Amino acid sequence: MTSVEKWMTKNPITIDQDASIIEAIHLMKEKGIRRLPVMAKGQFTGLITERMIKDYTPGKATSLDTWEVHYLLSKTPVKDVMNSSPRTIRPEEDLATAAQAILDHKLYGLCVVDAKGELVGIMSVGDMLRAVVEFAKSEK
Secondary structure: OOEHHHHOEEOOOOEEOOOEHHHHHHHHHHHOOOEEEEEEOOEEEEEEEHHHHHHHOOOOOOOOOHHHHHHHHHHOEHHHOOEOOOOEEOOOOEHHHHHHHHHHHOOOEEEEEOOOOOEEEEEEHHHHHHHHHHHHHHHO
């Protein structure tokens, strides 16, 4: 079986824990991504996803208008919304272990950390599908 390291997205785009939710939203849209590892002084401290932001954002039934919601999100730091204990995997683990973790915990990806706990990549469902396509092509 092949390792997570071969298929993961290396050097993922990250965001500082003190950045605002609005900054996270704009960065995700600009880069076309759905999750951002969160950093503090170069150390991996958590994960924020589109879903977490959506769950945090006031719904349409709120009495807040668009500008008030925008203001609220511009003043809320990522660290207030992030998952400070996301599921992780090591780069040397095999792809099947990563896939099982994603299935077992109903995730869309895993943060990949080395033995020191430093972020080295992201293993997304998209990365897994890329591996499946390559495996299928090699079987022909």
